[in-house]
Structure formats: structure tokens, C-alpha cells
Amino acid sequence: MSGEKDFIQSIEQHQRIIHKVCNLYMNNEQDKKDLFQEILLGAWKGYGNFKGDAKFSTWLYRVALNTAITFYRKEKRQIKTAELKEQTAGFIDNHSGQEEQMAAMRGAIADLSTIDKALVMLYLEEYDYNEIGSIMGISANNVAVKMSRIKTKLKERAEKYL
Amino acid sequence: MELDDFKQLYRQTIPGDSDTRSAGELADCMRSKTHSITGKVKRSILLEFAVAVIFIALAVWAWFAYPSRLARPFAMLTIALCCIFFLYLGALYKKILVYEQTPPAVKDSLRQVITILRQFTRLYFQFTMISLPIVFIFGLIAGYLNINGDPGIGHFNWFRGIVFYTIAFTLWCIVIYFFTRWYIKKLYGNYLSQLQQQLKDIENG
Numbered sequence: 001m002s003g004e005k006d007f008i009q010s011i012e013q014h015q016r017i018i019h020k021v022c023n024l025y026m027n028n029e030q031d032k033k034d035l036f037q038e039i040l041l042g043a044w045k046g047y048g049n050f051k052g053d054a055k056f057s058t059w060l061y062r063v064a065l066n067t068a069i070t071f072y073r074k075e076k077r078q079i080k081t082a083e084l085k086e087q088t089a090g091f092i093d094n095h096s097g098q099e100e101q102m103a104a105m106r107g108a109i110a111d112l113s114t115i116d117k118a119l120v121m122l123y124l125e126e127y128d129y130n131e132i133g134s135i136m137g138i139s140a141n142n143v144a145v146k147m148s149r150i151k152t153k154l155k156e157r158a159e160k161y162l
Numbered sequence: 163m164e165l166d167d168f169k170q171l172y173r174q175t176i177p178g179d180s181d182t183r184s185a186g187e188l189a190d191c192m193r194s195k196t197h198s199i200t201g202k203v204k205r206s207i208l209l210e211f212a213v214a215v216i217f218i219a220l221a222v223w224a225w226f227a228y229p230s231r232l233a234r235p236f237a238m239l240t241i242a243l244c245c246i247f248f249l250y251l252g253a254l255y256k257k258i259l260v261y262e263q264t265p266p267a268v269k270d271s272l273r274q275v276i277t278i279l280r281q282f283t284r285l286y287f288q289f290t291m292i293s294l295p296i297v298f299i300f301g302l303i304a305g306y307l308n309i310n311g312d313p314g315i316g317h318f319n320w321f322r323g324i325v326f327y328t329i330a331f332t333l334w335c336i337v338i339y340f341f342t343r344w345y346i347k348k349l350y351g352n353y354l355s356q357l358q359q360q361l362k363d364i365e366n367g
Binding site for chain 1: 262
């Protein structure tokens with residue numbers, strides 16, 4: 001049982017990572033709870049083989065993103081992009097300046113593809129391109145190319161929200 | 163605003179810990195049932211195992227209940243096919259366990275989930291189709307044994323009987339073929355397309 005205890009202790013310290021991934025990929029509260037549970041179960045199944053050659057947080061990001069990207073859910077519970085745009089536009093109407101720009105950027109990130117969202121999340125968490133590449137399974141050069149495209153895309157899209 | 167400007171602000175305004183769960187809540191969460199795709203496929207495999215066991219039991223029963231020359235090869239064929247089915251399903255089950263226990267990088271994870279799903283759906287389809295000729299032969303044998311063993315049935319036109327049976331069975335096979343394809347597509351079709359699109363996204367560029 002000490003394995004389970006260690007695991008829960010590590011998760012307790014790093015659960016913010018799981019919440020971030022859930023918030024990035026799910027809009028519905030029930031979906032967030034379901035995804036949280038799946039990530040936790042996925043991490044527990046793989047914990048026995050976690051050798052500590054990577055940081056626990058990096059390993060947890062890998063498990064969480066894998067689970068979120070391959071998460072199987074009923075279509076009807078997903079909030080459509082149009083609804084998200086409306087929510088973002090509503091927020092922007094009621095706020096100004098920096099908050100407005102932040103909301104516009106959040107809206108633009110929400111519009112990205114599943115894979116691009118994962119790259120942006122890791123980038124915001126200050127992982128370098130080598131680490132992002134190792135989590136995503138691509139080369140650092142490939143990450144750099146993708147990030148450059150994403151940055152351009154986000155700038156254009158965020159401007160459209162304003 | 164550029165992403166790098168956003169990053170600076172994002173780092174300063176990381177949301178609070180309103181969602182934080184206690185150790186007890188996390189432990190409870192770990193004991194709940196998984197809804198992941200690999201968990202779903204694993205449950206389906208276990209169900210297929212159970213069905214294969216029932217088929218083997220029925221074949222053994224037929225072996226003793228119909229000690230005729232016709233029934234026994236059928237029983238043996240059924241048992242042999244179920245054993246092959248067991249082996250394939252077992253290998254797939256093991257592959258899923260390995261995948262779950264050693265989480266790979268996102269690209270490899272996508273590849274593995276796609277492979278697992280493709281293998282499972284192919285296996286499901288192939289064995290459904292293979293079971294059709296077995297059911298056809300079994301129906302033929304059962305019909306022959308019942309008609310032959312029933313003194314109440316007078317002259318029976320075997321030619322017309324077999325032609326009727328074959329036509330009816332062929333129509334049934336066509337229905338099963340399209341139904342199985344539709345069912346598999348309904349269950350995993352859209353999901354597989356999404357995963358393939360994601361793999362394409364990660365591989366490009």
C-alpha cells in the first residue's frame with residue numbers, strides 16, 4: 001500500500017497539472033470530472049513503471065495529455081466552438097484593457113486543434129522545446145516550427161476577437 | 163497581444179486552488195470504474211472471452227447430445243475457432259495492458275490506440291463473418307438430424323429444403339454483414355477518424 005500512498009502524495013502535490021489539462025480540453029463540469037478521474041487512473045496504472053528518470057511533473061503531463069487527447073466521450077456533451085466564441089465575446093464586452101486581451105487570447109487558444117493546444121500548454125508552462133518534443137514524441141526542431149506557426153495563428157485570431 | 167506577452171501575464175495570474183482534492187478524495191477517485199477507450203476495449207474483450215466459453219460449452223454439449231458423424235466435426239471446428247479467437251484476443255489484451263502500464267509520448271500513444279482499435283474492430287468483424295458459415299453448417303446438420311429422426315415427417319423434398327435454407331441464410335448473411343459494419347462504424351468510426359486527424363496534425367510540420 002506504500003506505493004499507493006506515495007502515488008497519492010505525489011498527485012496531491014501536482015494535481016494542478018491535471019486540473020489545467022482538464023480545463024484546457026473540457027468545458028463541461030461533468031466532462032472535467034470524468035477526465036480528471038481518467039487521468040488519475042491512467043497515472044496510477046503507469047506509476048509502477050515510473051522510474052524517476054524524468055521529473056514527476058513531466059511524466060504526469062505526458063499521461064494527462066495522452067489521456068485528454070485520446071479521451072472518448074459522447075459528442076452531445078461537448079460545447080461547440082461557436083458557444084465558446086460567444087462566451088469569450090461576452091467576457092470581452094464586459095471587461096477592458098489587459099483582461100480583454102487575455103480573454104481574446106484564451107478564446108484563440110480554445111479554437112486551436114487538440115495537438116496545438118497541448119503544445120501551447122507546455123509552452124506556457126515554460127518547458128523548453130526539447131522537453132516538449134519528448135512529451136509529444138517529436139523533435140525539438142519540429143516543435144519550434146509548430147510553435148512559430150501557432151504564434152502567428154494565435155495573434156491573428158486574438159485580434160479578431162477584439 | 164502575442165503569445166509571449168500572454169505567457170508573462172499567465173504566469174502572474176495562475177488560478178487558485180479552488181479545485182484541489184484531498185488525499186481521501188483522490189483515493190476514492192482511484193477506485194472508480196474507468197471510461198477510457200482502452201478500458202472499454204478491455205471490457206469488450208472480456209465479454210468476447212465469455213461468449214467464446216459459452217460457444218465451447220455448447221460445442222461440447224453437441225458432441226455428446228448428437229453422437230453422429232456430422233455433429234462431431236462441427237463441434238471440433240467450433241472449439242478450434244474459439245481457441246484461435248482466445249489467442250488473438252489474449253494478445254490484444256496484453257498489448258493494451260503494456261500500453262497502459264508504460265505511457266508513451268503523445269505521438270506514439272495515438273499510434274498505439276489507433277492500432278489497438280483497428281485490430282479489435284477487424285477481429286470483431288472477421289470472427290462475426292467466420293461464425294456465419296459455422297452457423298450455416300450447424301443449421302443444416304440440426305435440420306437433417308431432426309427431419310431424419312422424426313417419423314411424423316413423411317416425404318421431405320431435400321432439394322427444395324436446402325435451396326430455401328440457403329437463400330434465407332444468404333439474405334441473413336447480407337443483413338449481418340452490413341449491420342456489423344454499421345455497428346463498428348457507429349461505435350468507433352468517428353472516434354478513429356478524430357484520432358487519425360490528430361496523428362496527422364502531430365506528424366505534419
